Amino acid sequence: MNIIVLVVIFFIMLFLKGSSLAPFSNPNFSPSISLGFILIFAFLVGKTINRFKLPQITGFILAGIFCGPYILKFLSIGDVENLQLLDGLALSLIALTAGGEMRIAHLRKNAKPILSILIFQTVIIISGFVIFGLFGRSFFPFFSDKTLVQGFALSILLGTLATATSPSTTIAVITETNAKGKYTDLILSTAVIKDFFVIGLFALSLSLSKFLATPGNAIEANVLTMVLREVGGSILFGGLVGLGIVLYLKFVNRETAVFILGVAFFTYQISHNLGLHPLMICLVAGFLVENFSSRGDSLIQAIEKVSVPIYVVFFAISGASLNLEALRRSWLLALIFVVWRAVLKFSGTYVGAKVAKEDPGVQKHSWAGFISQAGVALGMAVIVERAFPEWGGEFKALVLAVIAINQIIGPVLLQRLLFKVDEAGKKQLNN
């Protein structure tokens, strides 16, 4: 039945957005029709694709790509920009859930493998990309038209970006599969903590690259202060938000879903005004609620209540905003980078897990949980574009293409992993 409805809805939209009805339409309301359509269409695609044992969010993303500005054009670039109003909300909600899923006991137990994987992934991936930049530069025009030092700077930035994993995708797949267990904890905790780490690392890499790429430039002395302010401020503000949620859940505890929605939006906006990191703030807030109050379950339940439609729209819009034009232009290099990154992820995870004396299963398989990439990497690519106007645009296009591929295969690999290690379906949330 779902497939029939999917086809019917698709043809209705094709007819409604067709040129014959254009004279009667009001383009100002194009985002309205697009939002309704994408919500139902992407959800049905997700459900359909789920029958083939693929994660629903891959379906949401594929639906977004298919209906987006580069293929069917049901959603124009303007529609996508307008609908990104929901992005802040969804990201904050996902981060609150992720924070709420991290328990101190689990973190303590996994501290050694998390740190080990984090360090080895970072070192191996950045080194791998530097090696690629140095030895492979003559094969690719992307590198070959740059000086050796510029190529080195570019490689460091590419390596830093390649280290990033999308915690939002990770938490969405874990929520969808109801996964629980050792692998789930390890992958989620590492992805979340890595997010904190990568933001700091990126600031350092950017400063170093500016120094290397621009002759006469000095390493910015205040870079450490900036990182500390951003990370420290986010943790502090996250603590305040978490405290607010705990107090609310303790003393009011009514209309929690609406309250959480409001908190998510305000956090997103205020953090941008203060130059803080919204994802970190919500992670810390969720973490505090889960670990320092007895209200963690209430928080998760409140988010669960409203999360599904927001996830659908969020990932569908993510799909629609993936730049297929960039992918078309640099698909070969992007594909090589994706494969190279996966190899380096495997190596980093393998070595990290081995050093931490994790069992062979973790050493061999857990890399598959770190492939997806989304918002953070994208945001960094935009910063690089601004910092290096002469080659930043090209860099961003390549990164966008890499993200597009990783965001499609990442959720699939993670879901496969969770089924393979028999952790999918092990958690039954009390709805």
Next chain:
Amino acid sequence: MKAIFAFGLLVLTAFLGSQFLFKRKKLFLPLSYFFLSGLIYVFLGLSLGKNGLNVLSPEVLEGLNPLISLGLGWVGFIFGFQLEYRYLRRFPQKYVELSLLQSLFVICLVVVAFGWLLRSLFPSEPSAILYGMAVALGLFLSLNSPSLLNFASSEIPQKGNYYHLARFLVSVSGFWGIGGLALVASFWHFRFFENNIFSIGKGFVLLLCSTIFPIFVAYVFHFLTIKKTSEHDLLVYLLGLVFFASGTAAYFNLPSLYICMVLGITFSNLTRIQEKLYPLILSTEKPFYIIFLILIGALWEFNLDYKVAILVAVLLILRVVGYSFPLRPFGKILRFSFPLPAHFGLCFLSSGGIAVAFIVSLKLIYPFPLIDVFVSVALIATILSELLGPWALKISILKLDTEK
């Protein structure tokens, strides 16, 4: 960015409202229903809009356009969902006839009075637009809200014939008004206006499409939910299809209110999962409604000159006259078993959320300069009638059912 901030503010205020307002206490105290009904949020929106703090600036509101059309669709869907035949058939046929007669009378009265009044006040405006506005005001006045009676139900000790009749009338009157809006929007479609085309044939086609499309969507919804569906899936289907229908309506300059009302009526009469859907609808209704009221306040180009004041005063007088005086003859024509005194009509003063949604629907469909006068007149009249509503209810139903 600003839009995100505005939306966050709206959601948080919506939450505060759901906490502190809508309590059923002290309904008959002065001003209390004004707060209880949530209309205070229109003023909050006004203060956030371009005439106030400008947080909800015109650009932000443009970004929030989807939310406005979705809010309209939501109001329409909820209204339509309550019109379930299984429930309505318990009432005598003559109740439906009275409702239709009452609405027709009010519409005709307003069209005649305002057709003349508007031409006198705005002589330079094209008469087609002035008559259109008179019809719109007539349809607006034919709308009643069941909210006041719902709030008052616990304070009416003896619920007799008058209470039940009033409850039926206020619950279904919106059908005629919203149906009328669909007729106006189809035959006076904005695109036809723009191109100076008036086509009855195209009007029929648009009306037919406005009716068939939501029926079709309702069937889709029914097929999707015919099997056992989880609450999460149900919420996505519900939001997705209501948003799709209302978005389509907005995209084609058709009334989201009508299209989603038809969707609600069709679906409520098709499905057997009302028990599952009502809690879902109830849990989302309040915040949606409050956000919607704030956005309406922000959209409001407030102006209160002597013309607006005259129009509001006449509208309020016509509301009292139109609902009170014809009741006795209508009661006789329809052979009611109990008398329908004129003061029974006073319980139809309140028009509530559905009237506000109607006003916005019209503003979105017809972005003429004069529409802002219509919005001001209709909103001020709505606010005043909400202020007078509880008092009027007290001297109508409470008194009548107690006397009986």
